[in-house]
Amino acid sequence: MDVNKYRRTLSVMALSNLVLLMGVFEFSWDPHLVLLFYWFEAGVAVTREAAQSLFAALPPSKEYRPTGTRAPFPLKILADVRGGFRPARWLPPVYPQNVPYTLLTLIPLVAFWPFGGLMLTGVVTPVVETFVLPVSAALGVLAILVSQLFKLVDWFQSGEYETVSATGGVSKTHLALLFILAFVAPFVVGVVEAAGVTRVELGLVLVGSKVVYDVLELRNPGFVQSAMFIDKTAGEESTVEVPDGEPVAAFHTDQRAEFTTSVFVGVLSSFLGPTLFFVLLGGLTGMLVGSNLFGTPHGPAIGVVAGAAVVVAVRVLAQLAVGWIVGGHLVYRVYPDAVVAHNTLTSEAQWSIPREDISDVTIGDGFLASRLPDWFGTVRLDRYNGESHKIAYLTDVDAVAQLLDA
Known part of the structure; x- marks a missing residue:
């Protein structure tokens, strides 16, 4: 001791x-x-x-x-x-x-x-x-x-x-x-x-x-x-293999797309996911406090709206933080023999795919993708073992696809 x-x-x-x-x-x-x-x-x-x-x-x-x-x-x-x-x-x-x-x-x-x-x-x-x-x-x-x-x-x-x-x-x-x-x-x-x-x-x-x-x-x-x-x-963390040398190209995620997506997901998940319980709880707590502070008839209504709004705002801020950590600092580095997703915030590679394992490279071109700004571009990398990885929120997805198809 x-x-x-x-x-x-x-x-x-x-x-x-x-x-x-x-x-x-x-x-x-x-x-x-x-x-x-x-x-x-x-x-x-x-x-x-x-x-x-x-x-x-x-x-x-x-x-x-x-x-x-x-x-x-x-x-x-x-x-x-x-x-x-x-x-x-x-x-x-x-x-x-x-x-x-x-x-x-x-x-x-x-x-x-x-x-x-x-x-x-x-x-x-x-x-x-x-x-x-x-x-x-x-x-x-x-x-x-x-x-x-x-x-x-x-x-x-x-x-x-x-x-x-x-x-x-x-x-x-x-x-x-x-x-x-x-x-x-x-x-x-x-x-x-x-x-x-x-x-x-x-x-x-x-x-x-x-x-x-x-x-x-x-x-x-x-x-x-x-x-x-x-x-x-405590457990053991698996390693991600990163090739030696410099990448032939690097593509950064677009911060505008990350921010917009995070706000949308934060608001949506407040009412469709488990957070709905806390929205209701916030409204109930706000009603009790509002009744005590402002009295009736307007106090409870003001409290409900304020309490629910606080929970939604917290959920949106949390999602913004998640987007900032997970995708806001991602750099997709293309090496001669691999593609690596590197997080510059944590200074760690998040995943790596040998280029010889890539079976298909697909640019996102669905109904929603065609109506969003260019900085929402995505590229999906399919592997022969059935797994797939997404390179998201890039401005020039064509350049990525051409480089990986070469």
């Missing part, structure tokens, strides 16, 4: 709980406010671990890939992107292949966490009286953020990201913890308060429970793990 790391973790844990204890005694924090802090910390912890999983350097094993499981993977096309890129010089590479697994962690949180907050603040339940956060609550929020930031920095410094793979998902234990915080604990606190237990006594019990939880986590790391990414799920 790293003694220095253990001491640092213990110090941050003690400081965080001392802030809560001071809030109970000095700022007269209500027990329901303390529960709200715990709910906030649980959500921030999941977000932190989801962010960490983006940097996991090893690919997941076949059992955890989208093709090896029945789990619905969001943006699963990113799972096939090879290589990574540095978002900043002082950070390790981010691997796009981890994004679908990260979303598997965040989606349950987004679907469940806001309702927990509405419950704990009394917006949508009569169990807790609606209350306004005191100014001193900023101190509790700051303590939580500093604690989680410390864990994030410590994880980077340990280099653990080099030995793990992202497999996504929120553990059932952590979901149970969130459920207890949002839906069970407020009832229990209300019953105990009605029995005559004082605010300070309840606050001490809640802070003591948190201390016990922190000690258990310190002695048994991950016993209530939120995001599941471990070295046992």
Whole structure:
């Protein structure tokens, strides 16, 4: 065990709980406010671990890939992107292949966490009286953020990201913890308060429970793990053979076509795919908030439209990011003996086809293709083994076809 790391973790844990204890005694924090802090910390912890999983350097094993499981993977096309890129010089590479697994962690949180907050603040339940956060609550929020930031920095410094793979998902234990915080604990606190237990006594019990939880986590790391990414799920990444020497020609994808397609797919998938559930959920959440902020009769309608629009906008932005990563940086390099799709963002070849294996070269000329601008041009490469690859969004597809037919 790293003694220095253990001491640092213990110090941050003690400081965080001392802030809560001071809030109970000095700022007269209500027990329901303390529960709200715990709910906030649980959500921030999941977000932190989801962010960490983006940097996991090893690919997941076949059992955890989208093709090896029945789990619905969001943006699963990113799972096939090879290589990574540095978002900043002082950070390790981010691997796009981890994004679908990260979303598997965040989606349950987004679907469940806001309702927990509405419950704990009394917006949508009569169990807790609606209350306004005191100014001193900023101190509790700051303590939580500093604690989680410390864990994030410590994880980077340990280099653990080099030995793990992202497999996504929120553990059932952590979901149970969130459920207890949002839906069970407020009832229990209300019953105990009605029995005559004082605010300070309840606050001490809640802070003591948190201390016990922190000690258990310190002695048994991950016993209530939120995001599941471990070295046992790591697999091996296949290699893509790239010929030596310089290519005879290189063709870049057109950014205009990539942008237009991403916006169209983002809007369409918001209403035809699984995202429709979140559009409806966003509308429902917006209706509750709109009713509370603007009242009737216009508040609910404004909230529904705003909530649904936010989800659609997020889905479009996500699709734009996917297009930027997957196709926005693709360069199709034609070598004397192979065709290679190279991603300049991740600095990795995505696929390679020996030219002798190409059985047919076809230019896209269907009904839709004839009505789109030239920069939507596509070329399909068929192989003798039945596989095919598409070279998409090129301005001069004729030049590609002539070169490959030569």
